[in-house]
Amino acid sequence: MDQPLKPPPLTPLYRILPSEPLLLMGAGPVPIPAAVALANGVVINHLGETMNAVIHEVKEMAKYAFQTESPYVMGVAGPSSAAMEMAITNLLWPGRKALILENGTFSARMGCMAEAVGASTDKIGGSHPAALDLDEVKAAFAKTKYDVVTLVQGETSCGVCNYNLPEIAAFCKSQGALVILDAVCTLTTMPMWMDQWEVDVVITGGQKGISSIPGVSLIAFSKTAWDVIIKRQAPMPHWCFDARKAHRFWGEQQYHYTAPVPGILAMYEALRLICEETLQKRFQRHKRSSEALQAGIEAMGLNLFVPTEIRLNSVVAIDIPKGIDGFKVRKTMADKFNVEISGAFGLDIIRIGQMGEQCRSHNLFKTLYAMGMAFRTQGFEVHLSKGMAALEQVLGGDLNDYVP
Ligand SMILES: Cc1ncc(COP(=O)(O)O)c(C=O)c1O
Structure with a gap:
């Protein structure tokens, strides 16, 4: 020019x-501790021995935060909605059916994402402030079989908590459905026992209970969810959100995309403080x-x-x-x-x-x-x-x- x-x-x-x-x-x-802010100012190579050690520790500490022994725990470059998108995209595709349990804006967002990847959806709930009703969930399953159920533990948009999450998750599991949980605003602020409650996917962001920076999120998949991902034949519409590709970095220290290093280092410090507390x-x-x-x-x-x-x-x-x-x-x-x-x-x-x-x-x-x-x-x-x-x-x- x-x-x-x-x-x-x-x-x-x-x-x-x-x-x-x-x-x-x-x-x-939310405000971040000084140690988190300091870590967020550091850039190192996203591959190599130092980063491998960082990733190993982040995973171990995140497993404690999620209360899971599953090895399929990883970070996501992006907001909590990106982790949400990773959960939905990997477990739903055309021909699969999801039951969306709604309390407000964020639980509804998972429904939009499910439809966008071509899954068919039914929705229950929707009024607020109201918690989810297990009987309504049972009534939905009495009519239809679902592959996936999505719900939020704490609906930030209106301040409602689904305290009956363990009962809802247990029922959905008994029906053979995978449970995807948004614990974005609740993780580390209140009990969420992923393995004990048999939740299949839990997502969270950095910028809430964890008190890290926005832009690097966490996701944990159960072995049951991972088996579905491994066996999937349908093409994956995303590169960044492909969990199998992401696991190359988070499980095998190989290249997927250039990882958001400062955000991961910040997450390290935030998780360390949580484990210490x-x-x-x-x-x-x-x-x-x-x-x-x-x-x-x-x-x-x-x-x-x-x-x-x-x-x-x-x-x-x-x-x-x-x-x-x-x-x-x-x-x-x-x-x-x-x-x-x-x-x-x-x-x-x-x-x-x-x-x-x-x-x-x-x-x-x-x-x-x-x-x-x-x-x-x-x-x-x-x-x-x-x-x-x-x-x-x-x-x-x-x-x-x-x-x-
Ligand atoms: C419960 C819940 N889920 C999802 C989100 C979306 O998070 P983000 O804005 O980081 O994508 C939020 C954000 O406030 C939230 O509170």
């Missing part, structure tokens, strides 16, 4: 970023943190969107009172208090995350205070000090006993 295009006007990054980083208290991404202590920390936050919100005079028995602890959904603009509440929190929380996908709620590093005492106090003040600014009178007192009381001490 004789006259090359000119570069655009340039703005240094620091002019775009806020002078003080916002505290990420939304539905993800132990799952039991981590689950306790999340539960205590979320329950204290919920108590504080209610004592302030706000309502929680989801009934206690099906409420997800990892993401807490709050009703926006009539006449109040949720967007303005969130904007005030961000602009005046440097705290960011989430809106929702068409629902009249705001959402506060309780995943990984979000579950620290200082983050809770800052967030609850910022939210109370923001509601006041919008003309909705909250009992700010009652809320803060309830938070302090239910917390019963700090959550920073384990600081990475």
Whole structure:
């Protein structure tokens, strides 16, 4: 080209970023520990002895997080939706049938992906906030045989948890179906026993409970799921998401594509911190943190969107009172208090995350205070000090006993 295009006007990054980083208290991404940030700044060759040692450790630590002894655990370059796509693409193809259990946006996404690869689908659930109903699942199987069932453990979009996951998984297995579970917002925040509950595929992202960076995700396949993948005759529509090809890298240290090295190193550190803390202590920390936050919100005079028995602890959904603009509440929190929380996908709620590093005492106090003040600014009178007192009381001490 004789006259090359000119570069655009340039703005240094620091002019775009806020002078003080916002505290990420939304539905993800979440704050990351310093060790994770440091690892994310390192690039090494994605093949070779050093990387092999890294991959070996990441797999062993991920097996602990998933609670599985399956060797078919791997990382995926991409968001949690990429891991979701890998699960769906490898186990569904034209002629296969899937039952999609829906609670909201993310469980519905698996249905879209299943249809896109040519599988036929039936859907049940769909209203929110509501948990899945085992009887409805049984009724669906009474009419049809399914190859795959998809569901989410915690539906981030509306704050509902399917606490009956073990019963649903056990029933689907008894019917010969493979179970694909989205544990994106729940993994390491609450119990998820992959082998014990006989879940066939579990997917998760880096940017939520694991407290790593977005963009590198994890997936685990059971031996039963792997056998289906190995025997598959139908052509694979994807290169990157082909689990057999991915296993060349994650199982045999051979080239598949250039791996996202810094993200894998960040995942290494995030998983190491999880193993050091132990799952039991981590689950306790999340539960205590979320329950204290919920108590504080209610004592302030706000309502929680989801009934206690099906409420997800990892993401807490709050009703926006009539006449109040949720967007303005969130904007005030961000602009005046440097705290960011989430809106929702068409629902009249705001959402506060309780995943990984979000579950620290200082983050809770800052967030609850910022939210109370923001509601006041919008003309909705909250009992700010009652809320803060309830938070302090239910917390019963700090959550920073384990600081990475
Ligand atoms: C439960 C759940 N599943 C899937 C996703 C999709 O994750 P990603 O945006 O990383 O693709 C999210 C993201 O919020 C989620 O909360």
